[in-house]
Amino acid sequence: MARRGKDSRLLLSLVNEDRLRAILARMLSETEFLSDHGIRSLSKIHKEHPVSMDVNGQHYSVSYIPGDSDSGLFGGNSNWRGPVWIAVNFLLIESLLRFYMFYGNTFKVECPTGSGDYMHLGHVAEEIQHRLTHLMAADKDGKRAINDGNAMLDHDPHWKDYLFFYEFFDGDSGRGLGASHQTGWTGLMAKMIHDTGVNCRLPQTPRTPTAAASHYFDDTFIRQRRQSMSRTARPGGPARSLTRTRSIGARSDWSEKTAGTNGNAGDAGGDGDDDGFSNGAPTPSRTWSIYKDDDSKAGLPRPEDDPDDPINKFVADQLARIKSNESQEFAEEIAAQNDGANDE
Incomplete structure (x- = not known):
């Protein structure tokens, strides 16, 4: 407790920095736990090197099995010996963020292990969420x-946009397995998409090294810095290079008019960043907005609005309607309450 971290925070953990590095070296290895679709429940190294023992003349072994279970143990319809489970991945991501x-x-680690690409733990958590997405x-x-x-x-117009929320997923291929309606924890995918989906690269595309990639945390921090700067004080060049030609965020409802003339969905100014300005000057072509007073389809309140305003207004209107006796349903109850108040 003597050491304080960023912003004087304290950390209560079962592992110190050295042990955390040792754990992450294996967890982020693509030959062990890290798959293209998240963290496996068992290291892939046990495919060739199963854990075995003999007990009372009986041979037992545990090996890496990425898909359906090959044993009737634990009901036979679930497998914790290799597949990706969203619940476990979510807890790992939450821990990494803490x-x-x-x-x-x-604090930076190699991700994936052996790639030569080092990330801080916020970027590591984001990378795992991208793979789950x-x-x-x-x-x-x-x-x-x-x-x-x-x-x-995949392609039938009546089926392609209706997804199953499977119980767990093949540790190699990502194939959905188990119950197909496991929204209890697989529904956590919605939070991951909400948090980091805008800059998630498309599946089956090469991973961009951190040095050239845009990250959720970078984007958040840089936007905050830009908002604190006056437009006249903006530097002439781009603050950060952003390429979304291979990202899920690029495949949105943005038109060429919205995206600017250079075809970069995030660069309306054509100057290499995504701030909507061309070297500090506003660009009229960027007319897209997420706010309800600019786009009725979006329906999001502006940051300065209280998100509870619609609820508060609804409650106030209902109370006013009841108290004014517009609703006969509550008239007798209100009268009884008023009589009781007068008696007191």
């Missing part, structure tokens, strides 16, 4: 990993 809040940008996101050919090449589920 470590990041303590260590900040100073690839389970359900369609690639450039319209195929989703969870459908395992099923043409009807």
Whole structure:
């Protein structure tokens, strides 16, 4: 407790910095736990090197099995010996973000292990969320990993946009397994898409090294810095280079008029960033807005609005209607309450 982290925070953890690095070296290895679609429940190294023992003349072994269970144990319809489980991944991501809040940008690890690309723990959490998003996101050919090449589920207009929330997923291919309606924890995908989906690369595309990639955390921090700067004080050049030609965020409802003349969905100014300005000057071509007073389809309140205003207004209107006796349903109850108040 003597050491304080970023912003004087304290950290209560079962592992210290050295042990955390040792754990992450294996967890972020693509030959062990890190798959294209999240963190596996068992290291892939046990495919060739199963854990075995003999007990009372009986041989037992545990090996890496990425898909359906090969044993009737535990009901036979679930497998914790290799597949990706959203619940476990979510807890890992939450833990990484808490470590990041303590260590900040100073604690970096290789991700994936052996790639030579070092990230702080916020970026590591984001990378895992991107890989999980690839389970359900369609690639450039319209195929989703969870459908395992099923043409009807991938391309039929009556099926392709209706996704199953599977219980767990193949540790190698991402194929959906188990119950197909496990929204209890697989529904957590919605939060991951909300948090980091805007700059998630398309499935089956090469991973961009951190040095050239845009990240959710970078985007958040830089936007905050830009908002604190006056437009006249903006630097002439781009503050950050952003390329979204291979990102899920680029495949939105943005038109060429909205995106600017250079075809970059995030760069309306054509100057290499996504701030909507051309070297500090506003660009009229960017007319898209997420706010309800600019776009009736979006329906989001502006940041300065209280998000509870619609609820508060509804409650106030209902109370006013009841008190004014417009509703006969509550007239007798109100009269009885008023009589009781007068008696007191």
